[in-house]
Amino acid sequence: MLDVLLFVVFPYVALAIGIVGTIYRYLTNQYSFTSLSSQFLESDLQFWSSTLWHYGILPTTVIHIAGFTLPKVMAALHSTPELLYLSELAGKVLGVMALVGVAIMLYRRLSNTKIRAVTSPVDWIILALLFGQVFFGLILAFAYRWGATWFIHTATPWMVSLASFQPSPQYVTALPLAHKVHFFTGFVLFALMPFSRLVHLATFPVGYLWRRFQLVIWTRKKVA
C-alpha cells in the first residue's frame, strides 16, 4: 500500500503540482521568476559552488531524462565493457562535482552573514534536499555499481509505466531503501519547484542564441 502511495500516487501529484504550479506562478507573478543570484554580495565561493553544481547537475539530469526516454540509445552507449566503464566514470565525476558544488553552497550560505540575510526558509529546504538527493545518487553509483545498466531495467520501465498511465510500481518496490529515497526526493523537488527559486530552471534563456541584439518596442506601431 505504502509503495503504491509513494511510487504511483505521489509521482502523479508531484508532477501535477510542479507543472500546474509553475505555470500558475508564471501567469500570475512573473516578476518572481528570477535566479535570485547572490553573486553581487559574494563572488569567489559563488564561482566554485555555482559552476561545479550547475555543470555537474545539468548533464546528470539530461542523462537521467535520456535514460527514461531513449533507453535503447543509452543501452547502446554502454554496450561494451569499455563504454560501460566510461559511462560509470563520467556519471560519478559529474555527481561528485555537483555534490562538492552544493556543499560549498551550503557552507557559503551558513558562513556569510550577508548571504544568510538573503536566504529564505525555502532556500534552506531546497539546498538540504538537493544535497541529500545528490548524496543518495552517489551512494547508488558507488554501492550499486553499473547503474547505467540496471537503471534502464528498473527506473526506466517504472517511469514509462507512469507516463503511459499504466503504473507498475513493482519495478522499483523491490529495490533497496537508498533507491527509494532517491526516487522519492526527486519527485519532492519537482513538487517544490513552484514554491522556490527552482523556477529559474524553467526560464533558461536558450533564445538568446538567435535573438536580435537590439530590441526596440513600440507602444503601438503606427506606421508600417
Next chain:
Amino acid sequence: MKVRSQVSMVFHLDKCIGCHTCSIACKNIWTDRPGAEYMWWNNVETKPGVGFPTQWEDQDKYHGGWELEDKPKNPQLKLKLQNRLQTLGNLFSNPAMPTMDDYYEPWTYNYGDLFNAPLGEDQPTARPISRVDGKPIEIESGPNWDDDLGGSNIYAMNDPLLQNMSEDEKLRLFSIEQLFYFYMPRICNHCLNAACVAACPSGAIYKRAEDGVVLINQDKCRGWRMCVSACPYKKTYYNWSTGKSEKCILCYPRLETGQPPACFHSCVGRIRYLGALLYDADQIPDATRVPDDQLVQRQREMILNPHDPEVIAAAKASGVPDRVIVAAQNSPVYRYVKEWELALPLHPEYRTLPMLFYVPPLLPVINSTQENGTQRVETELFTSLDKARMPVRYMSLTLAAGNDEEVLKSYRKMIAVRIFKRHETVGDVTAEEAAAALAEANMTAEEAEAIYRLTSIPTYQERFVIPPYSREGDIEEIYDPQQRKAEAGFGRQQAPQRGL
C-alpha cells in the same frame, strides 16, 4: 532613411558646482528601497578620479561595451564581455561581475542605541550598521568617496584614463599649484547601440521606439546580471534583494506628463538640457564601425537636421508625430550637439552611441596663465590651449575617444564666446580682437550670441523642450480607469517583492 526621435541630454560641465542635488532628487524618488540603497542612477564624480563604481572606465577589468574586430575588411562589432554561447555558459557565475565591494556596502546607524543606552559616563553613540545584514560595519567607502580629491595620490592617481597619458601630462595633473578637477554628473546614456540590451540573455531590456528611453522589463528580468557587466558606464545595477537589475528610467512618468526628469528639474547649476534629436536609425551599424578618431563626427552625421524639408518628410513617413518634429526643431540639445558642435558624447570608443552629451569644462583650461595671482581672459589664450593647465588630452580621452581636435574645436568656440561678450559688456577687448577670436573659432557673432544666451541665461522652457507624448492614445485601455483611480501612479499592480 529610418527617422527616429530620441529624448537626448546635454550636461554643461562648466556650470556644474558638484552639489549632488541631482543625485539626491533621484535617490529620494527611485532608489530608496531595500536592495537599491547602493544604486545611484544619477551620480556626480570628481574627475580625475576613480568614479563610481571604482574605476568603472577600466574595461580590462569590467569588459563593458563593444569591440571592433581587429581585421582590415568589414570588421564586425562584438560585445567585449562574451559571445552568445559564452553568455549561456557563464549564466551560473558571471566572470566580469562587479561585486558590492566595487560600489560600497550601504549602511545606516543604530539610532536606537542613543535612546536605550544605560546611564553611564560616556555619551552614547549610534554605530554604523550594514543595511544588508544589520551587522556593525567599518565604513570604508561610499557613493562619493573621492569627492573633491582631484590631484590626490590615493584616488585621482588611480583614474584609469591616466594610463593613456604621457608622463608630462600626468605631471601637470598632479603638480601642487596646477592640479585641477571638475565634476561629472552621470546618468544612463540611453544609448542607440546599447550593450546592456544586447547582453541580456532574457531579452528583458529594450529601447522605447517613441522616445528612445532604455528600460528593463522587471517581469522578464531573470537576474542573469549580464547587463551589469556589459554596460561600459556601469549604469545598470543589480538589486540584491529582489534579484532583478534596475537602471535609470529617465523619469519617464514625468516625461509623459510634460515634466523634465527629477535630476534635470532640481539641478542647481542649471547645467542640464533636454530635448529631442531626430536621427537616422539605418546609419547605426555604420556609425559604430568607424575608427576611434572618427566616432564623434560619425555620430553627429547620423543626427538629422529637423529644419530640412527632406528630413521632415522622411520623419513623417517613419511615423514621427508632427509635434515631436516641432519639439526637435526647438531642441537645445540639437543646437549644442549638431549646430554648434560644442557637446561631445561620453567615451564614444565604447561604441554604444550614447545620447547624453557633455560640454567640456572650460575653467581649468583658461586658468593656465596666472600673473601675480590675478586672472584675466586674454586673447593670447588661443595660442596657449595646448599648454593649458589641464591637458586637453584628458578631456579628449573622456569625450572624444582620444581625438584632441574635437575637444579643441569646442574650446575655441567657448573661448571666442567669452572674448566676444567681454568686448560687448566690459570693453577691455577691442572689436578687432573679438572679431579675430570669432574667426579663429570659425563662428559668427550671431552664433556666439546664441551660445551665450542658451548657456548663461536660458529659461526653464528653453532648457527643457520635452516632446509631447500621447500615451493615453497609445496605450490600449487594458484597465477600466474607474477601477484604477484609487491606485497610485504607474505600472505595477503588485509590490516588487522578492520571489520565493
